Amino acid sequence: MAKITPRATDYSKWYLDIINHAKLADYGPVKGTMVIRPNGYAIWENMQRVLDGMFKDTGHVNAYFPLFIPQSFLSKEAQHVEGFAKECALVTHSRLVNTDGGVGVDPNSKLEEPLVVRPTSETIIWDMYRKWIQSYRDLPILINQWANVVRWEMRTRLFLRTSEFLWQEGHTAHATAEEAEEETRKMLDVYANFAEEYMALPVFKGRKTESEKFAGADVTYCIEAMMQDGKALQAGTSHNLGTNFSKAFEVQFQDRDGQLKNPYSTSWGVSTRLIGALIMAHSDDNGLVLPPKLAQIQVAIVPISRSEEEWATVLEAGEKIRAELRAKGIGVKLDDDTKQKPGWKFAEYELLGIPLRIEIGPRDVASEQVVLARRDNRQKTTVPMAGLADHVSTMLDTIQDAIYQKALKFRDEHIFTVNNYDEFKEIIGSDKGWVRTFWDGDAATEARVKEETKATIRCIPFDQPSSLGTDPVSGQPAQYEVLYAKAY
């Protein structure tokens, strides 16, 4: 079995080793593109299923808008085009012709207007909303889309930053500013709940600074998580877009009072980078560690024997256990392969991050017990077969919670409250973790810190202290307590 580089040796290589050996993803033939392999896609399917349910429970419906956006749409919202024009895929022609070396672009197939492959869909969606919104009766519109998007990134890393990725993007339209703000915050809460309850990932909820907000938003809220190398990862964002897009696309509705008004809008998204977050937050030097709630296979049963007669006995016991666990709705795989040895299988299931392994040998069958091996802390316990499904179900909950608690403890131990800039630089410079400190609210201070330390303000947490001190960088009175970190 291929060896995973330990985190302590090379964190970045460790991350890629996990992805490679657990067959989660691969680079595609075009620079910066990613193939999501079945093991990785299974995680995304589970994430989609849970999130989609949460979106529907909060009143949203799904739809699908076109991939291609006329280039002129992008420039209708001034900030928006600034944010996306420099890194986009442009479709300019519609036909290939035979050439000496194979095929080439047919110059006679040039499009009238070049098309942008969507980097995000605000513009094309608001162009459609203009047709769909006439009256307050047409509001709110609460639409979500599951889609691929393209951003021509130069420096890519599997799952975290690739030129194409999968995501969902919610786009809502409201009659009032208050409703839009409520929606923006509600969806941030959905993301935070998903991260904490399903991904076992503790997050800070807060607001982005002006320099870090979405291109076209009035306000961007975010959830931020800590990875095991002490860096931050933005795990989800929710934007209050005000009337920026409804004005840019000339969308008006007749309100109850008979007046024509621009609707308010929000957008919010999470992407396949969450898979990267999951790996970086929980996995170890033996492989992936998956929270049970997002694992397609939650339990792997490994029968162990030294002879064919024994094999029949342990396999039969395994089948019985599989049936019991399935009946309880637990995702289970019985490994009936006879070519590989148990030790190989144990390592394989550890690599794949399967939360719980059940080992069953002939003596276990005789004494009506099995061995449970937890992936998260690798502890083994022997338990009776009677009531096993209940026991396993409880243990999966215990594992889910333990993974969360471990990540929370790690995070809290790696956030340092500092009062002077030397300490700040020492912590960021030696990659110890995040810095919690005061900020004077000045973009110049933020820019200076980024320039000097590479750390950015990850968020202005919603939880603010009752009194504020001095910004350690500028020496000016603080407006906020903020979290600084290097980020993915």
Place this chain on the structure above:
Amino acid sequence: MAKITPRATDYSKWYLDIINHAKLADYGPVKGTMVIRPNGYAIWENMQRVLDGMFKDTGHVNAYFPLFIPQSFLSKEAQHVEGFAKECALVTHSRLVNTDGGVGVDPNSKLEEPLVVRPTSETIIWDMYRKWIQSYRDLPILINQWANVVRWEMRTRLFLRTSEFLWQEGHTAHATAEEAEEETRKMLDVYANFAEEYMALPVFKGRKTESEKFAGADVTYCIEAMMQDGKALQAGTSHNLGTNFSKAFEVQFQDRDGQLKNPYSTSWGVSTRLIGALIMAHSDDNGLVLPPKLAQIQVAIVPISRSEEEWATVLEAGEKIRAELRAKGIGVKLDDDTKQKPGWKFAEYELLGIPLRIEIGPRDVASEQVVLARRDNRQKTTVPMAGLADHVSTMLDTIQDAIYQKALKFRDEHIFTVNNYDEFKEIIGSDKGWVRTFWDGDAATEARVKEETKATIRCIPFDQPSSLGTDPVSGQPAQYEVLYAKAY
């Protein structure tokens, strides 16, 4: 309420009216692109859920491959490039710059190699399979992908033919030709079962002629369905690709016998055009008719009252019924809106194709009964509230079957067995339906018929008669009995 053009007046307009009034889809800003609106997308979600379950039950897993394919890949398989080069979207640049009129393509951002937006993914997938397949132990690979694809169609029609559409594409790799053939046929059966059991759409299973097969396939199997205007619609295809792509992409595996061999492959797909098929096969002049198994809302409860006291009573009864139906797993909506009149609601739910409507007035509550109104045949019956959930469940099955039987009867009445070419031309020319007749197996005969009548051989059905006669067009001895029709 907007009026739907009757089928008899203008079938094509009727189709677009249904899509427009039921808010299923809309044209996007770029010519030939489609927005799938929430009501349409809900149908696709149900189709996806069912099909995805069927794919997994037959051992397949999902993955995701990149949208962009290097142009050189397309020409590696000679037939394949012929089929797709003339209608594809080509990405040539990666940056916009400011210009006088807004933004324009930055000529300095030209890509080294133009990229094709995938029209289908055989090439990029087989480029990856080369990395993943070394030994017979790596086979079979049974991967499916849910994705968007782009074909630069000139003549478009919502759902049926748009320049971008959503689909699934299965791509499998096998050690032997027999396994590949078995897979190709198995997936055609999955599609046929899905069409008949869920879409209530009777289909013919058969093989495409050489001139109609997929560009790059050895054999293409298909399911073909009849629409209400007597035209045919190809509802799904399954291709045996032989070793065409494994050879083109130089994929080899070491077999059990130690020899290096090219693996065999299949691909198979269905798309959002199935929504178009669903509309065209079952709907009527009052709107959409959805088979219960694909309807998100299967039952709409409409309380009816003339006063506020009565409203409280009927609403309470409606809530009780909703709870009962939900407990039985039935998709149900209770219409508690007080602004619209019952008559408006009835028409609205007919337009949306909701299979069953429950009407409940104060006298119904008093006599412990409700009125059931079927969408498919618009018949009303009065049934007791006791045991209602069971009654509704049974009725939904009845409706599902009735829709299928109606479509089957229509289809069988519109297929004409002919023995001479004059009859053939009369039937096709007057749009009476399909022609069942003999074919000599000559592509020239097929081409002549297409030229003279616009009909094509939809398929060579698997069910062949025990004896064959003469081709009515060429007068030559027949090789097959085939189905000719004009097609979408």
